[in-house]
Amino acid sequence: xxxxxxxxxxLFRKLGLGATLGYIVGGAVIGPYVLGLVGDPQSIMQVSEIxxxxxxxxxxxxxxPSRLWRLRRDIFGFxxxxxxxxxLALSALLHLAIGFSIEASLALGLPLALxxxxxxxxxxxxxGQLNDPDGERAFSILLxxxxxxxxxxxxxxxxxRAPADPGAPPGGMLxxxxxxxxxGLVIAGRFLLNPMFRLIGRLSERELFVVAGLxxxxxxxxxxxxxxxxxxxxxFVAGVVLAESxxxxxxxxxxxxxxxxxxxxxxxxxxxxLDLPAIAAKPLLVGGxxxxxxxxxxxxxxxxxxxxxxxxxxxxxxxxxxSQAGEFGFVLFGQAAAARLVVPETASLMSAVVTLSMxxxxxxxxxxxxxxxxxxxxxAGHDGPExxxxxxxxxxxxGRFGQTVGQMLMAKKIPVTIIDQSSAQIxxxxxxxxxxxxGDGTRLDLLRTAGxxxxxxxxxxxxxxxxxEQLKAILEAFPQAKVMVRVYDRRQMMALDGLDVALMQRELxxxxxxMARQALVSLGVSEREALRVxxxxxARDSERLQRQSETGDLRxxxxxxxxxxxxxxxxxxxxxxxxxxxxxx
Numbered sequence: 108x109x110x111x112x113x114x115x116x117x118l119f120r121k122l123g124l125g126a127t128l129g130y131i132v133g134g135a136v137i138g139p140y141v142l143g144l145v146g147d148p149q150s151i152m153q154v155s156e157i158x159x160x161x162x163x164x165x166x167x168x169x170x171x172p173s174r175l176w177r178l179r180r181d182i183f184g185f186x187x188x189x190x191x192x193x194x195l196a197l198s199a200l201l202h203l204a205i206g207f208s209i210e211a212s213l214a215l216g217l218p219l220a221l222x223x224x225x226x227x228x229x230x231x232x233x234x235g236q237l238n239d240p241d242g243e244r245a246f247s248i249l250l251x252x253x254x255x256x257x258x259x260x261x262x263x264x265x266x267x268r269a270p271a272d273p274g275a276p277p278g279g280m281l282x283x284x285x286x287x288x289x290x291g292l293v294i295a296g297r298f299l300l301n302p303m304f305r306l307i308g309r310l311s312e313r314e315l316f317v318v319a320g321l322x323x324x325x326x327x328x329x330x331x332x333x334x335x336x337x338x339x340x341x342x343f344v345a346g347v348v349l350a351e352s353x354x355x356x357x358x359x360x361x362x363x364x365x366x367x368x369x370x371x372x373x374x375x376x377x378x379x380x381l382d383l384p385a386i387a388a389k390p391l392l393v394g395g396x397x398x399x400x401x402x403x404x405x406x407x408x409x410x411x412x413x414x415x416x417x418x419x420x421x422x423x424x425x426x427x428x429x430s431q432a433g434e435f436g437f438v439l440f441g442q443a444a445a446a447r448l449v450v451p452e453t454a455s456l457m458s459a460v461v462t463l464s465m466x467x468x469x470x471x472x473x474x475x476x477x478x479x480x481x482x483x484x485x486x487a488g489h490d491g492p493e494x495x496x497x498x499x500x501x502x503x504x505x506g507r508f509g510q511t512v513g514q515m516l517m518a519k520k521i522p523v524t525i526i527d528q529s530s531a532q533i534x535x536x537x538x539x540x541x542x543x544x545x546g547d548g549t550r551l552d553l554l555r556t557a558g559x560x561x562x563x564x565x566x567x568x569x570x571x572x573x574x575x576e577q578l579k580a581i582l583e584a585f586p587q588a589k590v591m592v593r594v595y596d597r598r599q600m601m602a603l604d605g606l607d608v609a610l611m612q613r614e615l616x617x618x619x620x621x622m623a624r625q626a627l628v629s630l631g632v633s634e635r636e637a638l639r640v641x642x643x644x645x646a647r648d649s650e651r652l653q654r655q656s657e658t659g660d661l662r663x664x665x666x667x668x669x670x671x672x673x674x675x676x677x678x679x680x681x682x683x684x685x686x687x688x689x690x691x692x
Contacts, residue, residue, distance in 0.1 A: 162366055
């Protein structure tokens with residue numbers, strides 16, 4: 108299994124299709140329907156589902172209770188509307204298109220309204236979108252979906268045609284159990300878990316942190332499982348309880364490797380469970396159902412998003428992101444089969460539909476990224492730079508770097524046109540009274556629209572690096588403007604070397620030099636000597652960068668680096684003008 112994961116995930120990441128699809132395809136290849144190298148994928152899935160609990164625990168660690176309260180409208184408003192509308196619409200689709208009974212349609216359609224938490228959250232975390240407004244909204248919907256598992260189990264149990272299970276609690280009791288379990292976890296976290304981690308912190312035993320982190324997740328999940336509730340919900344509550352703990356980051360680093368491996372095994376098991384003979388026997392039915400689910404959910408979620416004030420490409424993005432069916436469908440289809448609402452073959456077929464819908468998500472995200480990259484300015488519901496007044500300067504990118512540049516220009520009443528591609532960033536800037544125009548500020552046509560032909564300065568502050576040919580074209584198109592570029596590191600500076608730019612600023616260079624100077628002073632070095640070290644470092648760094656650019660070799664002029672056995676020496680003096688050399692920046 109690990110070999111298949113290593114091979115297929117590496118291949119699919121190279122192809123730009125994402126790790127999840129690699130895991131699923133790898134599982135299908137080694138599963139019972141192709142090579143047959145692994146048996147009993149159902150048991151593997153039951154174990155690896157703990158990975159979902161670890162994932163929700165880590166998400167909970169990032170959510171302070173105050174932030175959770177701030178998201179209540181999206182959780183209980185948007186989330187409720189999404190589950191109800193999508194669930195009823197998909198139930199109607201199954202009833203009318205295939206002819207299932209109303210009970211069977213509800214037992215299958217309502218679970219299909221749930222999206223894949225295990226697939227979507229890692230995508231949001233890896234792209235850095237989990238904490239922006241759109242990512243928070245997607246997370247809020249996923250959280251409500253997880254909460255809705257209890258009422259969905261209750262609905263299936265109420266429609267059951269099977270003899271009552273004496274070991275399972277009645278539906279009404281499940282709701283009371285949920286409230287009691289959540290309250291119990293909160294109390295246990297405050298009076299047991301937090302004191303336990305304080306004690307472990309004083310003992311300074313690294314292994315105990317690992318053991319305690321695993322115990323917290325698995326114990327909370329086991330409690331919920333024993334009550335026939337969502338194990339992921341229990342782990343999430345435990346994470347929220349510990350979100351304000353001073354040991355939060357330690358816990359996160361300890362649990363993350365287990366989360367990664369178990370979640371990978373989960374998706375491998377999804378691939379193994381993919382019923383290839385069922386798909387081969389009815390390919391049009393399986394494919395048609397998967398496409399129908401994606402289309403219905405994407406349209407409804409985008410429509411609900413529009414009602415909640417989300418416009419344009421952001422509503423489409425949210426609809427496509429959550430359009431797949433989720434892993435909890437496997438559990439609820441099993442419940443429906445046990446309740447004799449559907450035959451086991453139908454449950455297996457619907458599981459194949461769920462898996463196929465999950466496979467499409469990376470491709471749908473590629474589609475939306477491609478669409479966003481080609482949208483005209485203002486396409487996300489925001490004004491493009493054609494609406495900006497004529498200004499002296501253009502700032503491209505208004506994140507933490509661009510904000511500093513833009514605000515310091517405005518401090519001297521210099522008119523500035525600010526351009527950014529992030530709708531979330533534009534909306535946040537508007538809250539602070541700053542007008543930011545939507546668009547890709549590296550495009551020549553958009554820069555002309557923004558007034559670059561008369562601008563005195565164009566300042567590229569965005570995260571995404573500029574390609575050499577892009578920058579060369581901009582310099583040729585607007586020769587009158589002083590062009591300054593934020594670069595990531597010296598490799599990017601080397602790639603842009605020789606172009607007639609006014610300044611290339613490594614994004615962390617100045618802050619690192621400033622901290623190093625203060626560190627020297629704090630350790631007893633005089634202010635004057637610290638400034639001398641800074642000047643010499645700048646001079647040597649400039650010399651190294653010049654040699655590296657000439658040779659294309661990062662190791663050029665290594666002898667000019669300070670290191671163990673290579674101090675500055677008391678007799679050395681800084682080279683004149685080093686601190687003012689623009690290449691040193």
